[in-house]
Amino acid sequence: MSSYDRAIAANPNYTEAYLKKGILSVRSRNGTTAKESLDKAIAVDPKYAPAYKELAEMYYSAGQYDKAVSTFQQYTDMAEKSPKTDAEYASFLYLSKKYPESLVEVNKVLAAEPNNFTMNRLKAFDLYETGDYNGALAAMDNFLKIAPPEKILPEDNAYRSKILVKTGKGSDAIDVMQKSIASITDPAKKNEALHELATTYNSQKQYANAIRTYKQIMATPYGDLSDQFRLGAAYSGNKQYAQADSVYNIITTAKPTYAPAYQARAQANFNLDPDSKKGLAKPYYEKYIELTSADPTKYKNGLIEANNYLGYYNLQAGRKAEATPYYEKVLALDPTNSDAIGAMKIIKGVPARNSTVKKTTTTTVKKK
Template sequence: MIKNWKYILAISASFITSAAFAQSVQDVQRLVEVERYKEAKATLLRLNTSNPNEEVSYNLGDLYLKEGKIDSANVIFTQALAKDDKSARSMVGLGKVALMKGNTAEAERQFEAAIKRTKGKDASIFKLIGQAYADSDVKDITKALGYINEANKNTKNNDAEAHIILGDIHLKNPNGGGEAMTAYDRAIQIDPNNAKAYLKKGQLYVRSKNYNEAQAAFEKVIALNPNYAPAYRDLGEMNYFVGKYDRAVENFKKYRSMAENSVDTQIKYASFLFLTEDYAGTLAEAQQVLQQDPNNLVMNRLLAYSLYKTNKVPEALQAMENYFKIAQADPTKIIASDYAYYGRMLADTGKTTEATANLEKALAMDPENLDVQNEAAAAYVKAKQYDKAIAMYKTKIAAKPSLVDNFKLAEVYAAAEKFDTADSLYAGIIQARPEYATAYLRRAQIAEAKDKGQTGAAKTAYEEYIKVANQDPTKAASNKQGLFIANYYLGFQAYKAKDLATAKTYWTAAKSLDPTNKDVDVALKNIAAAQKRPTASKRK
């Protein structure tokens, strides 16, 4: 699978040139630029047989690295160096493999050997080393800058590709966006028709949320090459980020029509469909790929997610469990949302203990995910693990105070029968939002729960709730159940006090709120019967 993914959305591209016409390394490099990897590899394998040389070997090995096949790349570079022990490109390739494995000392040894072999005068070697660092996980860009600066020195600062690499290196620095943009601008100054440089600028503008400039950059790429699929992909993603979903889908469909016809392209398209909530489309793409490649990890993931999103919970649970079986081959590929979705599925099927365990795994990987925090807290409550739910909400509130989370915390305290603490929280919410009727209802319910002898201690609180709830007619529907509870309670207290007229008033109001409630019918019949009975004075 090609590396460099955004969330579950992979990044791919296309190029109209057919493999049948790609005859040189330069043709291959153009294919790789637009990420048309299958055609590039087919050409390189053919060239490696018909016209083997260090440049062909380097590009083939580097392509394996882009696919994440480090061992295959290592074999190619090692074989090439064995054939020509003076091959500087093969040394750079082995250095890049070492970087990918985290062995910086070995990488430096290979890079310095390549520079020594070319006497420090070959700009292409410095560019390859700079690109190796740009493609790696090495965060310190000092060495990388040194190498690419040597490339620019050798080319008298007049090589567009070197400046694109320089920009990519600067992007490894969290604050390097300005320097990166300067480098890309210089590349365009050198080569005004460099589509790759404009694409990089567009991507950087998206990163800085300058969407108008990003759109202009992507459209410039398309103007230079209407078949440059990555521009449509990135434009589609940008449209998605800004909420222009119709345009996002339109551009991504163009990308899909131009992109390389491969499983990787289908994965990216299915991922985009999922993000735009086209779950039926996602399922169709996933199922098509899984017929050919049943162990495809990403498509199994998307299958499970989409089944859940379409409310097919049992099927989703089965698909998710199958996904985890496949993922055991490489557990590092499991992501936080996998555990989150699995936890949701388990919670929906009543398996609360397993649900909380998986939601906790999701939070361990992504502790700032608010949705998972809320779901974990809800699962804790279902499992009656109130202390864990309380701790979760307290952590959230400490990080970012919120009346919504205060209310949820109060609900947990109430469920745990820690009534005084819950009541105090509800009182605080009322102080902040005096019009919030539900908080009044909860205080009344707590007062009722604490009144074990049913002495009517909650009477005043329920009366206050009715007063506040009736102040906003637009909330009548949402307050309907609460008003029923309040009127029924107050009717019962009046009935106990033998105030039949008041009881009838409250219970009649309750019946209007819930006409089918049998308890209210019985209560009203009891009042009617009591009112028909003769009073003590009449019996005399």
């Protein structure tokens, strides 16, 4: 850095020195200084393409994706037109989650270089992200034909697995991920692959295998409360509601204000007490309401679920007065809610079947 400073002192218009200072600052994670140096390079020569490229990559690293893409577009406008430049832009658009735009650039490169394995990889990724799963499968098969075996990445297998699930080939997806995990040595990459495998198991309703995989994740340094939540959901999917409740208890203890965990715990306890006689879900739905009532728009569905449960819990025990406020809250959120409408008819003495209210209430909770 000192050498570049001396070079700039000798020649204040030395654009490459400003560029190199910017690169060094990016590497040392000094974004402010990096931008200052790159901006100076551009001020000296507004058509100095490399500075735009570095500036775009800096924006991307900072999560400023719109600035990153627009700045990289400036770079491509100035840089020499070539498949390499188009490939860089395609990759940049993909990383910035601009998948349709990335696909356009990918196809430009493949028109000139049909065997460019990186662009064939990106084509499969982009097609998946834009919802063309059959096209993604064909693109992935083509990529695997031309890519050298040593160039296959864990991310390739993860995408291939997701594509296979979307095209109705779940068992093949699981086989792909199992073989991939066995070959991964990097702990972080293995963790990512295990998450993909667990997600695939869940998509195939193989909850016991998902539980085993989440436990494997939790035994590593990478396991966190998000994984605990997923483990709880897998237990619920496998109808192991007591185990799910225990897992959600870990989360509510660690994060007492995390509302979704109370809702999930209430659902698990509802399934342990499906006729609601014991009211096992009651304290958790009450806590959920306490935590979310200030933002009824965001938590509308959960509040309808919680108030419906608490209304029914009181109604089936004959406590019509206690049930009424809960159903009124449901109707305030959703005036067409059939559970609350039926319950209010019962409360007001209009002929209605208790079984109808109970059935729709329990179904609503189980679906969540």
